[in-house]
Amino acid sequence: MGSFINFPPLPSWPWRITWAYLGLVLFLPIGGMALKAANVGASQFWLLATTPEAIATYKVSFGLAFVAALINGLFGLIIAWALVRCEFPGKRLLHALIDLPFALPTAVAGLALSAVYSTNGWIGAPLFALLGVKVSFTWLGVAIAMVFISLPFVVRSVEPVLEALEVDQEEAAWCLGASQRQTLFKIVLPQLSPAILSGVAQGYSRAVGEYGSVVMISSNVPFRDLITPTLIIQKLEEFDFNGATVIGMVMLIFSLFSLIVINGLQVWGRNWEANPSS
């Protein structure tokens, strides 16, 4: 009876279902692709992973996603600040709207962005008339789509940390004569940095892998605005299975790597909250 209380009965069936399901649905496909990639051979793998065409897509996907993640790092912080620290009409609506990029199917997002930023769209037309800038069907459009889909991450990771921050510290700094800028950079931002970084990393990882919204706003021309996921699809359509496997493997390795980084950042954030001096 004593052991019964200390050790809750092992939920053996749920445990088995979990592993069987994970094995069938997740591990099998990942393992299959790794095996296919291993069969390609190291030198051939390197060759296929670094063709000029592939490298051009990495520049678009990884480069523009980075820009998008940075933009959302800044604006995500501002939005989180507005939601936690400010009172203004429409705050609840803003709060709800932040999640729209999560909820909106990517095909709809792609359609909407592509139309709005095209040269006769609501935003694209004035941009084109005034500045001569084309957004849809150029790399700028790709960047906009990436900004759209990675917008919620920083807001959602910073919000709870900002809510938990004690205003006392800021007031203390303030009373001791620190300027607004000093308080922001020496007191507030250091405490938010793990949350900001983890939000930026999540947004980056999502933007790199995004397909649906980007493919609709991009002209999908190699060496111009073709993203890596679209290149994989093109390779498959040309029945170049080895090429597709290798580039897919590059993206999978990136996903695993970014997952580790994001987890590390989150652990750091939790430790930071528990013991800010470390």
Place this chain on the structure above:
Amino acid sequence: MKKFIPIIACLYVGLVIVVPALNVVAGAFTKGLSPFIENFKSEDLQHAIRLTLILTAIAVPANTIFGLAAATAIARRQFRGKALLLSIIDLPFSISPVVVGLMLVLLYSPSHGLFGGVVKALDLKIIFAWPGMAMATILVTFPFMAREVIPLLEEEGWEQEEAARTLGANSWQVFWKVTLPSVRWAALYGLILTTGRALGEFGAVAVVSGNITGLTQTLPLFIEDAYKQYQTELAYGAAMVLGGVAILTLLSKILLEKYISNHKINP
């Protein structure tokens, strides 16, 4: 400076999210309500809607069972590698949907797949057919349920389950009468998120489906196709349907968040 923060926040969200969203609504109804309804007489659109619903009807129950099983198995046990297992469950969120589709093609394609021989011998149709598309949908959406339920189960103690057990309930009864009711709102939210994503999944399904109009075309694929063929109104009409689903997801999130926080204060 402080005054400007909400203004900047609203302007940014307006430019990036609100204007494009309103554009879809405006685009769907440019010629009024009746052409919008007329769109739905398109047989290809009807077929796409039906296929999307079928895929969702397969993926959601499967993932609900997995999610609840994983949550009850993982949440209340402490073991080495628990954090790792939780990140593994989250993995589909960080893998590009296109790579998910590619992985399935590399397994089940009759010509190049790892199981190609078996698929050929049994004359199964998995790639370019609904079974592969269902697998893709399942793979992309399975983390939602576990993710919503696990934190809640971790927070709540074991006491009620223990009481039920000492009173002679078996595991199944404990699950149905104690565990599930205590996490019902989180589970419902997980269900809604899974459904929303399953209805809207694009990349993974696109790779596996071959995108054959009237055969393996889902609603999101239909939108892309119609837009590319300059059937803009048809595309907007279909987008309106999926957009409506997204709005419903958001609304239920707001409502359920309220329910969950009330439930925590006053269970």
